[in-house]
Amino acid sequence: MDALTRLHRSLAGGDDDEEQPEDSILGDTEGICSLSPVQRVYGFAACLVAGLALMILSLVVFIRPIKFAVMFTFGNILAVGSTAFLIGPSQQLRMMLDPVRVYATAIYGGFVFLALIFALWIHSKVLTLIAIICEICALFWYSLSYIPxxxxxxxxxxxxxxxxxxxxxxxxxxxxxxx
The missing domain is CATH 1.20.5 (Single alpha-helices involved in coiled-coils or other helix-helix interfaces)
Structure with missing residues (x-):
């Protein structure tokens, strides 16, 4: 029985006699390692919404480029990473390192790294904004690789x-x- 069904039954007040004891180490490892299709969609939606919310909220602090860069970059990472819920992290990594998009992935990852370095370590507003603009362009180019x-x-x-x-x-x- 999957975790979503058990949660539904427990919220509805039903008993679950098939449940393994809580002190069992292997009691719920299947729920940790594999997700149902509904749970995958929920995870995808949650990460995507959180990422988009961070990117939109980052516009509120646009006057402070360092805060903007941190919020925008983490929002970007969440939004891009959300697809790992749909296809799985290993498949996501394989697709990102596919010869068609390996350079776009490297450039995007490099600018994400540079934006965070410029914002958190160097504290340069100009370099941070340049890195963010390049990050957006690299993400756009990376995203285009999925469209024939x-x-x-x-x-x-x-x-x-x-x-x-x-x-x-x-x-x-x-x-x-x-x-």
């Missing part, structure tokens, strides 16, 4: 925009030279 062809589409879009800016600058320069 999304990175290529964004890269192509950025190159079109940048080449469009170059072409527009060239045309403006030619017009200005003509005048």
């Amino acid at each position: 062809f999304a990175r290529r589409m964004v890269s192509d879009l950025m190159s079109i925009c940048c080449s469009g800016v170059k072409a527009a600058r060239t045309q403006i320069t030619q017009i200005c030279d003509y005048c």
Whole structure:
């Protein structure tokens, strides 16, 4: 019987005669090691909501970049880690270290580390904000790796925009030279 059913029965006032004694070391190891699908969704939702709440609350203390960085970074870690409830921590780690996204994972992890170092140890507001901006960009790029062809589409879009800016600058320069 899973832990969620036992909890429901105990809250409803029912007796559970199948329960092992509390002093047994192995009494509830199955409930610790494996989660039911409902418990996984609850864990995912709780971590995601807590992470998003920390990220949103961090905007309240945006004036203090160090507090902002700590709250935002821990919120980011919770939000990214929430998917481990759905697919399991080992599968999450395998997917993060997949050749397609290993560089994005390393860059994201590096900027998370740098943001915390700049905020907690060096106490540099400018470096902390730069690290947070880079962390957001790295998380965006990392997230795109889960959508087929999304990175290529964004890269192509950025190159079109940048080449469009170059072409527009060239045309403006030619017009200005003509005048």
